[in-house]
Every structure is written in structure tokens, then in C-alpha cells.
Amino acid sequence: MNTVIVGAQWGDEGKGKIVDYLTEKTDVVIRAQGGNNAGHTVINDGKKYVLHLIPSGILWPGKSCIIGNGVVLDLFSLIEEINTLRSQGILVTPENLAISEGAHLVMPYHRGLDSSKESSRGNGKIGTTGRGIGPAYADKIERTGLRVADLDDPEAFAEKLALKVEEANLTLEATGAPKIDLEVLGREILEAAETLRPHFANTVALAHQYIADGKRLLFEGAQGTYLDIDHGTYPFVTSSNTTSGGACTGSGVPPKHVGQVVGVAKAYTTRVGEGPFVTENQELSDHFHGMGREFGATTGRARRCGWFDAVLVRYAGMVNGIDQLAVTNLDGLDTLPVIRLCVAYELNGKRIEFPPATSRLFDACTPVYEEIEGWLSDTTEIRDYDALPEKARAYLDRITATTALPVRIVGVGPDRSQTIFRA
């Protein structure tokens, strides 16, 4: 059965670890959206890997990975990532990593524009990762983007690039940011393309061949439901469809080949960057940061932390068609005497069960909490669902009751082995 993995919150739910866990029973792992704004951490036998563009499946020998057409690709960053993985002893070859010819390129001017636009937003800034993601997708939608396939025709590529650089330099100059040197960029990008060319492929045909051969596919979502350009807390979102539908458009694998959707949520909530966050809680942030946890895998920024928000996860269940939930970081709550779970919002004196339509309304919402007694014991060594403390199981049952989603996987630590599967 083919599986789509999505984040049910604001990203960093632990998707990388869950993908890694599920890859054992998979043949092909596909990224279908986002770019190197993603940071997916996998820890195995004490060795830590952080993936940005390459599917986490690369860590398993014998698995095939695809970067699909819906991804925006920074070639320089990808080469760096491949080199880092190789230095960690991971095999990356054209046989186990195919890159879509249809993927759009993230160029250095997109990064420059990302920063310039953020500075000009002042108090209304989004808190982007600064990786040029928004400007690259804007070019795609505006139909002026450069794609991997364009690299095959260096002359036509140079013409298109010249136009883009000229246009970008006007904005960069106006905001006092360094301008792009067309000649240097043109040379460097073609060099990078030469390095990566053996990986370029028609990944739609490839994915369909894998399907015809009876291989099992796993789609590794990046970001999370509330960073989705359509369903997230707009405008404090990323620029792609991070929800399950994005797996299809971003890979050319149609919905009829998706067998199930696994949603990943932390046992609490985190968010990095600006935007509404109804259950945000400073004490909880201090608790996690004090433990050295909840710092971003891409930018190192401290994540904002709050209680589990069932309003969001329940709605994520609808938008994505989540069949089962993986709840990660349960161990983060091990030492708390009282745990809160948000079951509804109050907006202008009225109880609401669904996320409101705008960020402004989100900001006006207050959480309606249920309180649950903490289990006050260490769960990190537990590998069997029934061996979890009764109060921890009661908490997970409340998550299921309030989100209407069955919890099938539980994370009790960052290592691959610290994963519990509930049969």
C-alpha cells in the first residue's frame, strides 16, 4: 500500500523520524513539495542526520528516492547535502536518487528577494527560513521560473536567466541588498547542473514504473497542514500545498494510487516563525528549551511551544484524509504534573470547533482546555504500547477522542528505536 505522510501542525512534528521508521517496509520514498526550508532529523544508533531536500529514505540501503516536480530545488544546497551525507557514510547515486526535470530552481536571487521582502514587511514579517522558497514559487505561478529541464539548453537558459537577474537586481538594489553577478551565477549554475545531471530524470514515468513493478511508495511531506498555502494560517504560511493533495500534484502519482495517509503530530504543539498560535505557552517553551529541545533543524531558531491543539489536528484529519496518527515526543511531557489539551476555541464569547478563516480571528481566539493528570515517569525506554503508563495511554485516548483519529505510532525519543507501534 502506498502511504502519504503529512505534518498535522506547523511543521517539525517529527516527520523525518516517522518516514525513516516506515521506510523499512517501503521501496521508494518521494518528496513532492517544499524545498530546503524543510529540516528532517533522523537519529539512528546515536548518529544524527538532517535532511533538507533529499527524502529520508536515502538512509536505508537499497531504497529508491525521488525529488518530485513539486519541489523547488536549490542546486547548490542539494550538492552540499549530498556531500554531507556521503561524509557520513551514506551512499547517494543516480540509482538511488532521481530528480525531476520539472522541478523549479531556487536561485540565489530568490534568497536575496526573500530577505529583502521580509525586511520590508517590518512588523508584518512572516519569519521565513530565508531560503528563497516564496520567491521561487512566485516565479513558478507567474510562469517565469527556470526548471531543471531548462539546464539542458544552456543558450536558452542563459537568456532566461539574464532576464530574471535583471529584474531581481532592480529590487535588490532598491532595498540596498547585494546585486547578483549574472556571469558568475551563469557559470556556477551550469557547473552545479553538470554535477547533478546523472540524477535528472522523468520522475513521473519512473514512479509509474515502480508502481507497475509492485513497489511500495512513501510520500514524505514537508512542513505541516497549517503552513499550507491554502489551508494554513495565511499569510503566515509557506508557499506550497503541504497537505496530502500536494503529494499527487507534486509527483505525478494520482490519488487512486494513494492507499493511506499518516498524520504526524507532536504530543504538544510547536511553531517556528510568526503567526497565530492559540495554545502557545511561555512556561512550556521554557520547559523544552531548558531541556535543550525545540530548536529548529534548518535555522536553529527557538521554536515557540504550546499545548496540543485538537481543533487543529481534527481539522487536519479532514483536509488530509488522515487514516492514522503518529504522536511524537510523548516523552517531552514525562515530567509535567498537569497536561492541557485544547478541545475548542472561544471566539467573541462563542465556542467554535473549527479553525477560523483569518489570522486576525485566530489571534482573537482563546483556548478551551481539558486538563489531564501527568504520568510523571520516564517513557523513553518503553517499546510496547501496553507498557506505557496508564495516564499516558489515557492522554493518547483523549487525543483520539478529540481529533477522531486513531493513534497507531507513538514516539518516546528521537532515536529510530524509540518508536512504538500499536498493533
Ligand code: GDP
Ligand atoms: P520534521 O521536520 O517533521 O522531520 O521534524 P524535525 O526533525 O524538524 O523536528 C523534530 C525533532 O523532534 C527532532 O529534533 C527529532 O529528533 C525529535 N523527535 C522526533 N520524534 C521524537 C520523539 O518521539 N521524542 C523526542 N524526544 N524527540 C523526537
Ligand code: IMO
Ligand atoms: P519541516 O519540513 C517548520 C515556516 C517558516 C515560516 C514559514 C514560511 O522541517 O517541518 P518559508 O521559508 O517556507 O517561506 O517560511 O514556514 N517553515 C517551517 N516551519 N518546519 C518546516 O519544515 C518549515 N518550513 C517552513 O518558519 O514560518
Ligand code: MG
Ligand atoms: Mg523540521
